[in-house]
Amino acid sequence: MAGEYSRELSVKVFAGQCRLIELGFRQGGQAGFGLRRQLVDQNGIPKQILARGEQKSLQTDRVILIPGPQFEIQTVREIYDLFTESGAQEACIADLLNTRGILTDLDRPWTRGTVHQILTNPKYIGANVYNRHSFKLKQKRVVNPPEMWIRRRDAFEPIIGLEQFESAQHIIESRYQHYTDEQLIEKLRELLENAGMLSGILIDETAEMPSSSAYRNRFKSLLHAYELIGYTPERDYSYIETNRILRQYHESLCEKIVSELQAAGAEVRRDDSFDTLLVNETWTTSLILARCQERETGNLRWLLRLERSSNSDITIAARLAPGNQEVLDYYLLPRLDEFEKRIKLAPKNGLLLDVYRYDNLDLFLSLTRRITIGDPE
Numbered sequence: 001m002a003g004e005y006s007r008e009l010s011v012k013v014f015a016g017q018c019r020l021i022e023l024g025f026r027q028g029g030q031a032g033f034g035l036r037r038q039l040v041d042q043n044g045i046p047k048q049i050l051a052r053g054e055q056k057s058l059q060t061d062r063v064i065l066i067p068g069p070q071f072e073i074q075t076v077r078e079i080y081d082l083f084t085e086s087g088a089q090e091a092c093i094a095d096l097l098n099t100r101g102i103l104t105d106l107d108r109p110w111t112r113g114t115v116h117q118i119l120t121n122p123k124y125i126g127a128n129v130y131n132r133h134s135f136k137l138k139q140k141r142v143v144n145p146p147e148m149w150i151r152r153r154d155a156f157e158p159i160i161g162l163e164q165f166e167s168a169q170h171i172i173e174s175r176y177q178h179y180t181d182e183q184l185i186e187k188l189r190e191l192l193e194n195a196g197m198l199s200g201i202l203i204d205e206t207a208e209m210p211s212s213s214a215y216r217n218r219f220k221s222l223l224h225a226y227e228l229i230g231y232t233p234e235r236d237y238s239y240i241e242t243n244r245i246l247r248q249y250h251e252s253l254c255e256k257i258v259s260e261l262q263a264a265g266a267e268v269r270r271d272d273s274f275d276t277l278l279v280n281e282t283w284t285t286s287l288i289l290a291r292c293q294e295r296e297t298g299n300l301r302w303l304l305r306l307e308r309s310s311n312s313d314i315t316i317a318a319r320l321a322p323g324n325q326e327v328l329d330y331y332l333l334p335r336l337d338e339f340e341k342r343i344k345l346a347p348k349n350g351l352l353l354d355v356y357r358y359d360n361l362d363l364f365l366s367l368t369r370r371i372t373i374g375d376p377e
Contacts, residue, residue, distance in 0.1 A: 031065055033105040034076040034159055038066045065156040076159050079118050084167045090115040125165045126158035189229045254287050266368035276312050279368055286312040290319045302345040331356045332364055
């Protein structure tokens with residue numbers, strides 16, 4: 001029953017998110033360079049510009065995208081002009097911006113990859129696109145085909161004209177659409193011969209090379225692509241790929257928890273600076289992931305790191321299954337009960353710890369439901 005309820009809730013939450021996309025509202029994520037997130041009330045009346053990491057506090061509020069500062073708008077338009085009219089490549093555009101001392105929206109130098117993101121994101125023509133990727137609980141992250149995307153044209157005020165955006169997409173597609181797996185591998189092998197090493201940054205900054213994300217999408221990871229040409233980095237970089245996937249998983253799971261809390265009627269405000277969620281303006285919760293580590297003996301172990309979540313009223317510790325592709329179970333750890341900063345777990349941990357263990361978050365969600373108390377007779 002609990003599993004069926006969880007599935008039904010997930011379907012309802014997803015349907016609600018798709019409906020909000022079709023109405024022109026933004027669903028999660030940063031605005032991006034040249035754009036800002038505008039908070040509006042249920043009647044569409046503007047309330048305030050949200051700062052980076054700031055979230056809405058009322059369930060009835062919505063978020064839309066609006067053009068940012070004029071300087072950033074002019075920079076985005078110049079990027080498109082250089083690419084579509086002057087024939088400049090992404091790496092050259094990034095060098096030009098860095099020479100001028102211009103930083104990205106994350107206050108970092110420009111790279112070929114960040115310029116490429118500007119050139120390929122439909123939000124710059126005012127389009128709202130959702131469900132390009134799926135990353136649901138107990139499922140692997142997948143890239144959805146275009147027919148599964150949820151779109152809303154003219155959702156926001158555009159910065160770039162449709163014709164110029166389509167011109168940029170045509171240039172990009174003409175470079176890469178005919179590459180087979182073998183051709184991608186051959187280009188990677190040529191880069192290795194010329195540079196003597198490989199890295200994601202080197203791939204992104206090399207002209208006429210597909211982006212590192214293209215290799216990740218085609219071969220599941222850069223390390224797998226490296227293996228196909230017999231290249232082994234001097235250092236073991238596998239942890240980088242694992243950590244990148246876990247960060248994505250953490251973000252996706254956190255967004256899902258927020259959606260389910262809101263579906264249960266709770267008001268949720270996210271504080272990225274402390275990596276916590278403020279629920280109903282009364283208590284806080286945070287999420288941590290515990291990787292499954294398999295010892296040489298075959299025994300499984302997990303390590304809960306509670307250093308950063310010690311100030312939360314409830315810490316949700318999601319313990320990952322072997323392979324670290326899905327959640328095995330959850331530990332709900334209240335701050336009132338004192339715990340060590342680091343807890344080592346085995347498959348079975350005795351009553352003192354497993355009393356906090358749950359197969360799903362149904363109990364946690366039930367804590368957020370408001371109960372209306374009637375007037376005494």
